Amino acid sequence: MFTRMVVGWNGSPGSEAALDWALRHGPEVPIVVMNASPRGEDGFDHDQMEAVLGRQTSERLQQVEQRSVIGPADVALAEHLLPGTLLVVGTPSHRRGSRWSLGARLAGRHGGGTVAVIPQRTDGDGLRVVVGVDGSALSSAAVDVAAGEARRLGASLEILHAWHPPSTWTPVFGDTAADLEVFASMHRNVLDEALVRARRLETDCTGRLERGDAVRLLDEAGRSAALLVVASHGYGPLRRFFLGSVSLMLLLDPPCPVLVVTEAPADRAD
Numbered sequence: 001m002f003t004r005m006v007v008g009w010n011g012s013p014g015s016e017a018a019l020d021w022a023l024r025h026g027p028e029v030p031i032v033v034m035n036a037s038p039r040g041e042d043g044f045d046h047d048q049m050e051a052v053l054g055r056q057t058s059e060r061l062q063q064v065e066q067r068s069v070i071g072p073a074d075v076a077l078a079e080h081l082l083p084g085t086l087l088v089v090g091t092p093s094h095r096r097g098s099r100w101s102l103g104a105r106l107a108g109r110h111g112g113g114t115v116a117v118i119p120q121r122t123d124g125d126g127l128r129v130v131v132g133v134d135g136s137a138l139s140s141a142a143v144d145v146a147a148g149e150a151r152r153l154g155a156s157l158e159i160l161h162a163w164h165p166p167s168t169w170t171p172v173f174g175d176t177a178a179d180l181e182v183f184a185s186m187h188r189n190v191l192d193e194a195l196v197r198a199r200r201l202e203t204d205c206t207g208r209l210e211r212g213d214a215v216r217l218l219d220e221a222g223r224s225a226a227l228l229v230v231a232s233h234g235y236g237p238l239r240r241f242f243l244g245s246v247s248l249m250l251l252l253d254p255p256c257p258v259l260v261v262t263e264a265p266a267d268r269a270d
Contacts (some may be wrong), residue, residue, distance in 0.1 A: 088116040090118050104247075134190065147197075228250065
């Protein structure tokens, strides 16, 4: 599914965690480790790089290229957010400032690839991949990516769909229970479609339909998972600069490595 990885590097603990994950847990594809600076100078601490790379086999090291480029990191890295590319970045060492971290800015660009945001610490057991779905074309693409990663890792796949009644909804005839069952049935169909899609991809998968907050439920599921996969969402004339609220909140403090898919599959369109 992925033909190469691009890893953002600035020497921080977050970028070191991103590179370590790409080398140890990412797909066996060529890796470009990219450092962006205003003047394009060599931003690599070679002792630090050797410490990370030294844990790999010689065959894996032959697939790694180091590259320094000119410009802001989000702009330079976004140029490589293309179909077939897994763009890997770390998380900042502190949570102060804007919610729009480097990972969030990249995931909101809708360039066609997938963005992986790697926390500096993860407790996932490596036996399960979780994907959140909402019935959109982009979430179908997330199922495809999650299924591929589950097969690659030899892990099971859990498909989670969270729902709640519309905030403006009021039952017309006062039969709240009956109306809620109709809502639940419609959302169950969303989950069932995702399960059918994943099983066509020969994936060992299960489904969860939950009434509640999607961010909370996905965060909880991700804390015991190897990977959490979600879709990026953004609409209107500035859509490439926006990220859906669920994806954005999960990237503030990722519970495990989070993959954000930015391109819908060819067989569906919104």
